Amino acid sequence: SARADIIDGKAFAATLRQKVAAQVARLKAEYGIVPGLAVVLVGEDPASTVYVRNKERMTAEVGMNGHAFRLPAHASEAELLDLVRQLNADSAIHGILVQLPLPAHMDARKVINTINPEKDVDGFHVVNAGLLATGQEAMVPCTPLGCLMLLRDRLGSLAGYKALVVGASNIVGKPMAQLLLAEKCTVSIAHSRTRDLEAEVRQAEILVVAAGRAELIPGDWIKPGAVVIDVGINRIERDGKPVLVGDVAFEQAVRVAGAITPVPGGVGPMTIACLLANALTACCRAVGASEPA
Numbered sequence: 001s002a003r004a005d006i007i008d009g010k011a012f013a014a015t016l017r018q019k020v021a022a023q024v025a026r027l028k029a030e031y032g033i034v035p036g037l038a039v040v041l042v043g044e045d046p047a048s049t050v051y052v053r054n055k056e057r058m059t060a061e062v063g064m065n066g067h068a069f070r071l072p073a074h075a076s077e078a079e080l081l082d083l084v085r086q087l088n089a090d091s092a093i094h095g096i097l098v099q100l101p102l103p104a105h106m107d108a109r110k111v112i113n114t115i116n117p118e119k120d121v122d123g124f125h126v127v128n129a130g131l132l133a134t135g136q137e138a139m140v141p142c143t144p145l146g147c148l149m150l151l152r153d154r155l156g157s158l159a160g161y162k163a164l165v166v167g168a169s170n171i172v173g174k175p176m177a178q179l180l181l182a183e184k185c186t187v188s189i190a191h192s193r194t195r196d197l198e199a200e201v202r203q204a205e206i207l208v209v210a211a212g213r214a215e216l217i218p219g220d221w222i223k224p225g226a227v228v229i230d231v232g233i234n235r236i237e238r239d240g241k242p243v244l245v246g247d248v249a250f251e252q253a254v255r256v257a258g259a260i261t262p263v264p265g266g267v268g269p270m271t272i273a274c275l276l277a278n279a280l281t282a283c284c285r286a287v288g289a290s291e292p293a
C-alpha cells in the first residue's frame, strides 16, 4: 500500500541556512554590517549546553557574529538582568537568546520580558506574542515558524484546511495555532484535558503534535492523506536500547498520512535554522534593510 512522503526537515533546514548565509553576505557588502547573535547560558544543564554549542556553531557557519555569555548556576537574577540590558543597549547585537530552562531561583518570564522585543529572536517576549496574535509584524518562535515553512512547502496556501495542534505551550502549541489561524486554517487546539483526542485527530487535514508524550498519536487515528508535523522529541527505551521517538507512532502513521516529518530529522533541524533566520530578520529591521522573502 501507499506510504506517506517523508518531509526532509534536515535538507530543508540546510537550504534555509544557505539562504541566510547569502543574505548575511549581502548585508555585509551593502551595509557593512554583520548580524550579531548573543546566546546566554546560565548553569550547566547538559541538554542546554549541547543546544547552545550547536547554535553557536551554526551561527558562525552562516557568517554571523556569535557572542557567547555563560553565567554560573548560582548567578543572581539581577546579574542576568544586567547582562540582558547591556545586550539590549549594544548596537552590534541584533538578536538575544537566553537559553531555557533557567535555574529555579530566577523568574524566566521576567528575564524574557526584559529583552528588547526587537532583539527577541526566540519570539517569547509578551509583546511578540501579542503582535503575533493580532496579526502584526513580530518575531515568531522558531519551532512553530519551522513547522509553518514545512507545511507551506508541502501545501502552498493553507487557507481552509482543518488544522489540529496538539499541545498548548507558550513556546510551541499556542504560537503554532496563531500562525495557522493567520494562514486561514480552521484551527483546533488539544491539550491534556481534551475529552476525545481521537475524534479531534480524525478530522485534521493538518496535524501538528507538540505534547512531549512518546507516540501519543497512533497511526490509525490519522485522517488518510493528512500532513503530519511531529514536534515531539522523546527519549525512550526500546528492546533495551535508548531511542528517540516523536509524539506520533511513525511506523503506523506513515501508512496513512500523505506526508509526515520523521524524528529525528524533521522539525528539530528547522528550529535552529529559523533562529538564524530570525536573527537575520532582526538585523535587517535594525538597519532598515529590505527583508528576505
Ligand code: NDP
Residues within 6 Å of the ligand: 143, 166, 167, 168, 169, 170, 171, 172, 173, 190, 191, 192, 193, 194, 197, 210, 211, 212, 213, 216, 231, 232, 233, 234, 267, 268, 269, 271
Ligand atoms: P510542554 O510540556 O510545555 O507542553 C506540552 C503540551 O502538551 C501541553 O499543552 C499539554 O497540555 C499537552 N499535553 C500533554 N499531554 C497530553 C496528552 N496526553 N494529550 C493531549 N495533550 C497533552 O512542551 P513543549 O511545548 O515545550 O514541547 C512539546 C514537545 O516538543 C516536547 O517533546 C519537546 O521536547 C518538543 N520540542 C521540540 C522542539 C524541536 O526543536 N523539535 C522545540 C521545542 C519542543 P496542558 O497544557 O493541558 O498541560
